[in-house]
Amino acid sequence: MAFEGLTERLQKAMEKLRRKPKVTEADLRETMREIRLALLEADVNFTVVKDFVKTVREKAAGAEVLKGLNPAQQIVKIVNDELTKLMGEEAVPLNKAAHIPTVIMMVGLQGAGKTTTAGKLALRLKNEDHARPMFIAADVYRPAAITQLQQVAAQIDVPVFEKGTDVDPVEIVREGMEVAKQNHNDYVIIDTAGRLQIDEQLMDELANIKELVHPDEILLVIDSMTGQNAVNTAQGFDDKLDITGVVLTKLDGDTRGGAAMSIRAVTGKPIKFVGEGEKMSDLDVFHPDRMASRILGMGDMMTLIEKAQKNFDEEQAQETMDKMRENTFDYNDFLAQMDQVTKMGPLENILKMMPGMANNPALKNVNLDPKQFAHIKAIVLSMTPAERENPDLMNPSRRRRLAAGSGRPIVEVNRMIKQFNQMRKMMKQVTNGNMSGMQNLFGGQMPGGKMGQMAMSRMARKMKKDKAKRIKKLRKLRKK
Structure with a gap:
């Protein structure tokens, strides 16, 4: 599971601190060194780690902390608060249009889990908002992309608008939007094409779709197992499309979790959802405060x-x-x-x-x-x-x-x-x-x-x- 190694190392550092009857400047330096190494090993961005450690050290080094009651507990609280800030402080809801349909554009590289995530999101909207979502199949390049979307849609009983693989994706989206308006769908989720890496052709196509529909959400789907590359991908898409949020997938896998802690700090864009399983119901709202508690081994009640x-x-x-x-x-x-x-x-x-x-x-x-x-x-x-x-x-x-x-x-x-x-x-x-x-x-x-x-x-x-x-x-x- 994500953060396992990071949690273990941070817990050990904090436990060592708690056992000391009095916390000195030297103890604090040693703890901060262990925290820095733990974050770097978890694949957190170097600049993010440097700024994080500096902030925690400055807040914890004050005489009121080191000489006060329970200094170790106060330092744990500072680390917890700063981790929460690093990941965005609070959960950010989906943007909704003043009039239906709300348009959500799913973007990302191939293999990140865009199509499956689109299905999970549609199911969540159906269950929580009693909404009537519709998919638009705008990936005409990847073999069997439309078939995969149709299979996902069939599991959750959501309609798919598709025109095959011989029509321009921008035209497919244009016609799909007309159908959604006629059918009074609350949400339109556009499953766009991905590539193995960011290229100019992909970005031009996505920019044209954005220009056509003015989406309320551009959600970048990122495989959290890609580590530092996830941050580079987020920066690339944000520069071209000005994304509104991120969905991290495979957070339950063998990942060090650094992407979750770096993306918000590097791009300034919130992580809105996380995928932690293979079932259609396995999509959760991202709560930075709860994730910080989990990272520090304090649970998530x-x-x-x-x-x-x-x-x-x-x-x-x-x-x-x-x-x-x-x-x-x-x-x-x-x-x-x-x-x-x-x-x-x-x-x-x-x-x-x-x-x-x-x-x-x-x-x-x-x-x-x-x-x-x-x-x-x-x-x-x-x-x-x-x-x-x-x-x-x-x-x-x-x-x-x-x-x-x-x-x-x-x-x-x-x-x-x-x-x-x-x-x-x-x-x-x-x-x-x-x-x-x-x-x-x-x-x-x-x-x-x-x-x-x-x-x-x-x-x-x-x-x-x-x-x-x-x-x-x-x-x-x-x-x-």
């Missing part, structure tokens, strides 16, 4: 909550909580919860959004192979309805039958049942406000140290408060 709200049915979640509290949570509930969790994305990414879990040793020892979910599901589906409803029925002979029915080793069946029982016990403790179950899970160490403990304690208090509200409501209903 807001994004985690938003993902949960999007994928979890509130009524079903409440019913599950009640079952956990009453210790009646069974394998049917377990299957339903597992399905909902997998919709949120890779489990590894979800866990890393919790404070302190980005490089937590406990997480490194957990097997996060996606195939495990399929194996667990096979074991549960091999159970009889009675066994799923009553987990206590699992005697040795039933376990042997499950192993044979699911095609999994008996050891794996026993391990799954043991983990299910432990989880059931732990969740009962958590829902009743007792956090010892969570502490046991992490070997007596809560995720994120004090920060994690505070977050978990708040969660426990909220659960208790919600429980009290429900009891009060029930009593009122009974009186009536």
Whole structure:
């Protein structure tokens, strides 16, 4: 995942600082040296690194920081604030036209993921704005580009305007805009051609399309795995087209993440979205403050909550909580919860959004192979309805039958049942406000140290408060 190496190095530097009873000028110099090396290794632009380190050092070197209470924590806060500023301070929404349609022009080099990103964006607009987007297929050069766009559009039920590969792209866009106006489409997303590198012919064509439609957004799609080249690409497109924003793709891949931290500083243009997965739903708004927290290993609880709200049915979640509290949570509930969790994305990414879990040793020892979910599901589906409803029925002979029915080793069946029982016990403790179950899970160490403990304690208090509200409501209903 992006930033993994950077997060690990920055966390080590900050941890070393926290362990010192008193922070001296020499300690600060050593910390800033480690931060500079960590950023350069993450492929952040050299000039950006130089300015960043200088700013942090100047703000942290003051006597009120070094001689004040908790100097290490103050320095962490300065680093966090400056990282947020570096990436843009706050999320920037899409520009919208005063009258429909809003025109979004997707530009970028070949292989950056323009067409797929166009599909993800259209789905997001459909789901969030209840919009009626339309695609215009203006890439007439790349083999099967139109077919790919049609396949993406079919997945999300969005119309495509195309005229084949023998018509001038500017003419295709002109006719497509007329159709969009006739059909009252809210958004028009133009999938333009890319090249393996920036060339004059590509830029002239894009400039002509821009001149014709005056788009509300020119979104540059960049593969974050290209590192420093991503910054050069952004500069090239911005000089010619005056882009309005950037979409970073493949941020979940094996990337050092430097592009995300350099583009805003170099071009002055905001990163509006990031792609962190292959599914059509895997496009998220870019929040600089949340990304800074993730880079520093402080988690991203807001994004985690938003993902949960999007994928979890509130009524079903409440019913599950009640079952956990009453210790009646069974394998049917377990299957339903597992399905909902997998919709949120890779489990590894979800866990890393919790404070302190980005490089937590406990997480490194957990097997996060996606195939495990399929194996667990096979074991549960091999159970009889009675066994799923009553987990206590699992005697040795039933376990042997499950192993044979699911095609999994008996050891794996026993391990799954043991983990299910432990989880059931732990969740009962958590829902009743007792956090010892969570502490046991992490070997007596809560995720994120004090920060994690505070977050978990708040969660426990909220659960208790919600429980009290429900009891009060029930009593009122009974009186009536």
